[in-house]
Amino acid sequence: MWNWLINPEQPYTWGFIARVVIKATLLFLLFNVLFASFQAMDFIGRFSLYNRIFAGRERLPYNHDDAQDYTLTMDNIPAMFATHEINRSKADDEYRVLLVGDSATWGFLLPAYQTLAQQLTDKNYLLADGRRVVAYTIAHPVMSLTKDLLLLDEAMNYQPDMVIWLVTLQSFSQNRQVGAPIIQNNPARVRQLITDYHLLLNPYDDRFKPIISHAIFGNQRLLADWLRIQSYGFMWQATGIDHLVLNSELRRNDFEEDFSWENLKSPQSITADDLAFDLIRAGHDMVGDIPLILVNEPMFIADGQNSDIRYNHFYPRWVYDEYRMIFTELATANDWHYCDLWDAMPRDSFTDSPVHMTADATGNLSQMLGEMVTDYLEFGYLGKECD
Amino acid sequence: MTFNLTLIAIFTAGGFIYSLILPKSWRKWTLFIASILAVYALQPPLLIRNMDFILPTVTIFVTVFVWIATLPRQDNQLRITIQWRDLFTIAVLMLLITGLAMTRFLPSEWQLLTASRPPAPLDVFLALFPLALLIILVGGIQINQPRQKVLLSLMILVIIGVFIILKTDRLALAFSGWLREQTGRDATLANPLTDLNWLGFSYVAFRLIHVLRDRQTGKLPDVSLRDMLTYIIFFPSLTAGPIDRIERFQEDLVALPEMNGRDPSRIVIGSTRIVIGIFKKFVVADTLALFALTATNAGQVTYAGGMWVLLYGYAFRLFFDFSGYSDIAIGIGMLFGVQLPENFNRPYLKNSITSFWQSWHITLSNWVRFYIFSPLTRTMLRWKRKPSSDVIVGIGLVATMVIIGLWHGISFTFFIWGLWHATGLFIHKMWSDRTRKWYNQFKKKQGQLRLWNWAGIFITFHFVVVGWVWFVMPDVGSALSVLSKLAGVGF
Numbered sequence: 109m110w111n112w113l114i115n116p117e118q119p120y121t122w123g124f125i126a127r128v129v130i131k132a133t134l135l136f137l138l139f140n141v142l143f144a145s146f147q148a149m150d151f152i153g154r155f156s157l158y159n160r161i162f163a164g165r166e167r168l169p170y171n172h173d174d175a176q177d178y179t180l181t182m183d184n185i186p187a188m189f190a191t192h193e194i195n196r197s198k199a200d201d202e203y204r205v206l207l208v209g210d211s212a213t214w215g216f217l218l219p220a221y222q223t224l225a226q227q228l229t230d231k232n233y234l235l236a237d238g239r240r241v242v243a244y245t246i247a248h249p250v251m252s253l254t255k256d257l258l259l260l261d262e263a264m265n266y267q268p269d270m271v272i273w274l275v276t277l278q279s280f281s282q283n284r285q286v287g288a289p290i291i292q293n294n295p296a297r298v299r300q301l302i303t304d305y306h307l308l309l310n311p312y313d314d315r316f317k318p319i320i321s322h323a324i325f326g327n328q329r330l331l332a333d334w335l336r337i338q339s340y341g342f343m344w345q346a347t348g349i350d351h352l353v354l355n356s357e358l359r360r361n362d363f364e365e366d367f368s369w370e371n372l373k374s375p376q377s378i379t380a381d382d383l384a385f386d387l388i389r390a391g392h393d394m395v396g397d398i399p400l401i402l403v404n405e406p407m408f409i410a411d412g413q414n415s416d417i418r419y420n421h422f423y424p425r426w427v428y429d430e431y432r433m434i435f436t437e438l439a440t441a442n443d444w445h446y447c448d449l450w451d452a453m454p455r456d457s458f459t460d461s462p463v464h465m466t467a468d469a470t471g472n473l474s475q476m477l478g479e480m481v482t483d484y485l486e487f488g489y490l491g492k493e494c495d
Numbered sequence: 496m497t498f499n500l501t502l503i504a505i506f507t508a509g510g511f512i513y514s515l516i517l518p519k520s521w522r523k524w525t526l527f528i529a530s531i532l533a534v535y536a537l538q539p540p541l542l543i544r545n546m547d548f549i550l551p552t553v554t555i556f557v558t559v560f561v562w563i564a565t566l567p568r569q570d571n572q573l574r575i576t577i578q579w580r581d582l583f584t585i586a587v588l589m590l591l592i593t594g595l596a597m598t599r600f601l602p603s604e605w606q607l608l609t610a611s612r613p614p615a616p617l618d619v620f621l622a623l624f625p626l627a628l629l630i631i632l633v634g635g636i637q638i639n640q641p642r643q644k645v646l647l648s649l650m651i652l653v654i655i656g657v658f659i660i661l662k663t664d665r666l667a668l669a670f671s672g673w674l675r676e677q678t679g680r681d682a683t684l685a686n687p688l689t690d691l692n693w694l695g696f697s698y699v700a701f702r703l704i705h706v707l708r709d710r711q712t713g714k715l716p717d718v719s720l721r722d723m724l725t726y727i728i729f730f731p732s733l734t735a736g737p738i739d740r741i742e743r744f745q746e747d748l749v750a751l752p753e754m755n756g757r758d759p760s761r762i763v764i765g766s767t768r769i770v771i772g773i774f775k776k777f778v779v780a781d782t783l784a785l786f787a788l789t790a791t792n793a794g795q796v797t798y799a800g801g802m803w804v805l806l807y808g809y810a811f812r813l814f815f816d817f818s819g820y821s822d823i824a825i826g827i828g829m830l831f832g833v834q835l836p837e838n839f840n841r842p843y844l845k846n847s848i849t850s851f852w853q854s855w856h857i858t859l860s861n862w863v864r865f866y867i868f869s870p871l872t873r874t875m876l877r878w879k880r881k882p883s884s885d886v887i888v889g890i891g892l893v894a895t896m897v898i899i900g901l902w903h904g905i906s907f908t909f910f911i912w913g914l915w916h917a918t919g920l921f922i923h924k925m926w927s928d929r930t931r932k933w934y935n936q937f938k939k940k941q942g943q944l945r946l947w948n949w950a951g952i953f954i955t956f957h958f959v960v961v962g963w964v965w966f967v968m969p970d971v972g973s974a975l976s977v978l979s980k981l982a983g984v985g986f
Contacts, residue, residue, distance in 0.1 A: 109837070109840045109841055110764075110768075110837075113763075113764055113767055113768075114764060119760065120759040120760045120762075120763040120764075121759050122757075122759050124759065124763070125759055125762065125763060128763075176791060176792075178785075335782060336782070336785060339782045339783070339785040339786055340785055340786070342785075342786035342801075342804050342805070342808065343785065343786050343792060343805075345801065345804075346786075346792075346795075346796045346797065346798070346800075346801025346802070346804060346805060347792065347795040347796055347797060347801070348797060349795055
């Protein structure tokens with residue numbers, strides 16, 4: 109078996125070893141230069157076995173710390189989209205709706221077939237022109253409008269007909285905009301967004317990871333992740349599992365006497381500038397003529413101890429009420445299509461967090477969104493739920 | 496710490512220094528010291544206090560006692576027979592182990608040679624000193640050869656007993672609980688995986704039995720304590736083999752001082768084997784592991800094709816993982832001047848199950864052939880009312896393959912896996928015996944022969960692959976469920 113190695117045609121010499129080392133070093137350098145010159149990571153990222161050998165994933169890859177999720181959290185945005193079912197040709201009768209948002213929209217604690225987008229598609233809404241509504245989850249379990257914008261920017265390459273952006277106050281926090289690895293590991297893309305849309309973010313924020321190199325050396329992790337996500341395709345295809353649905357602890361209903369939210373310790377007046385509304389404006393600029401509907405997502409409203417102070421463990425009442433007021437004012441002033449569904453779901457609709465919903469509640473919300481889409485396209489009106 | 500890339504890099508760099516720079520006369524001692532240190536460094540951390548220091552120490556001292564038991568005996572006179580060279584080895588051993596314990600006083604980030612903070616050096620010395628005295632005294636007790644044979648048999652039984660405890664889930668759990676009670680820990684938290692993960696014991700046990708058995712049969716060469724210890728715990732092959740033979744290993748050790756350290760051939764071959772092994776293990780096998788069959792994902796698959804993909808994934812993952820480790824071990828061994836035996840030879844491309852077992856985990860197959868199959872069949876052949884040769888072969892194969900199965904873990908599924916292969920080997924033996932004439936004629940038809948070979952490869956591969964179901968699934972019910980799903984039933 110090892111004859112080729114043990115009995116070479118010419119005996120091994122130190123000259124041979126030196127030549128091999130020199131050639132290997134030169135080839136390594138050459139491949140690295142080529143890799144860096146052609147920005148090969150983006151190119152490789154776009155190549156995927158998904159939608160070719162394996163079915164495309166119904167949501168972007170995200171691993172919640174469990175090997176049985178058959179996926180992994182990755183930061184290479186083209187590679188993430190390449191695994192997604194959106195990376196396939198658009199059918200003639202398809203009206204493509206993108207659902208942008210956080211973990212609630214991604215479908216945390218729900219199997220892939222029960223996400224908001226999937227349940228919306230399954231309801232088979234037909235438009236007047238005969239097209240059917242097909243929704244895609246372009247969400248990721250991170251609460252940051254910057255992350256939403258980053259993903260929307262890439263998603264615009266996939267011919268959307270409409271964007272529904274589901275948001276909650278946490279995503280507007282200035283502190284959270286650059287906190288997540290997916291943002292910190294894509295500094296070039298985020299800086300481009302800052303420049304293109306005049307965002308108020310600091311392009312030189314210390315939290316942005318420096319790009320050590322565009323070469324193979326420096327991108328080993330991204331390459332390994334790309335290879336691993338392809339391999340997980342077998343498990344995704346064979347099981348349909350991309351997120352282990354565990355029995356988790358129920359969201360809290362009782363609280364301390366706590367008025368704080370993020371850095372704000374006590375009730376005070378806040379303005380639009382305290383929240384990242386510039387990103388909502390940027391989102392509108394980004395989509396251009398494509399309809400963009402903003403939805404303030406449903407949340408759990410507690411009735412336990414100190415529920416007169418807090419709606420839930422995310423929000424004290426004072427800040428959330430101010431946020432809703434500001435949002436409504438800005439939506440009216442800017443003519444945004446805005447639907448406030450903050451209290452649309454009963455208490456038993458929520459699982460482990462104030463925004464993660466059960467499959468049934470997600471189904472109800474998908475119905476609201478479906479009717480919103482059809483009403484908007486037919487009458488230019490978001491429907492009775494948004495009044 | 497497991498056999499990871501950092502350790503492989505350290506061993507490889509060590510191999511270059513050893514070959515190119517180190518004085519020739521230091522080589523044997525370097526291998527000995529490196530192996531002693533590696534047995535501690537490679538041991539994974541355990542939850543019972545100091546257990547990850549105790550188990551490697553037990554490995555070393557069991558080896559020392561086995562060495563004493565295998566010393567050549569001529570008469571019953573009481574006299575010190577341990578030579579000065581071996582006393583020196585014991586002294587070095589004491590110094591090394593006590594020195595390792597002294598790393599306890601280093602900052603925790605510098606305690607790289609032990610899995611966790613070692614015990615107090617004084618405690619270690621006080622435990623080792625009586626042991627060393629005992630070794631010298633026991634080494635001085637002369638017994639005649641029949642008594643020595645009984646002693647050797649007893650030692651083999653003890654090693655098998657420990658092996659059975661560690662490899663039987665319930666016994667290991669009970670032992671782990673008992674150890675926890677003795678150390679004042681919560682016995683309900685007993686878990687053999689975190690309390691008793693004794694690095695390399697399966698391989699150490701088989702090497703020890705080989706040594707003991709060869710002394711019984713008079714085949715064992717005279718071996719110094721240093722060489723015996725180096726052989727048993729030789730660091731490249733400690734965790735995953737190959738299982739070398741001591742007389743072959745000793746030949747390499749004897750040749751070490753004369754070895755040309757700057758031989759480019761050895762450097763090229765050794766380094767290439769390491770690189771190929773790393774690629775097989777850390778790229779191919781670790782990627783295949785993401786979709787290899789497990790007890791968990793077997794229950795999640797929704798169609799037969801998916802189950803086959805998982806099973807193929809497991810089959811290739813196992814091969815690339817194991818043969819990758821073997822390549823790395825052989826490569827590192829070569830850099831240090833030891834030519835470990837080959838363990839794999841394209842097993843999935845063999846056209847019969849007999850050829851498969853001559854090319855899969857070759858050193859284990861050889862071990863069981865030497866120490867189970869051959870003695871057992873020879874014994875049966877000597878019986879007055881000896882069974883037919885088919886029955887003898889059948890019994891020999893079942894015993895051999897069942898032992899290979901149980902070596903991996905004492906459970907019903909490993910037992911069935913052994914039977915599965917024994918059945919395959921037996922059927923192939925019967926078939927080839929009865930079709931030899933026909934086959935000799937058939938061999939002349941080249942085109943058909945090639946097709947026949949490919950059919951043989953296909954059937955053998957799938958026989959082995961389906962057999963892996965018994966190997967990977969934890970119980971008979973889940974194994975049967977996987978087998979039925981492979982046939983498209985049970986979804």
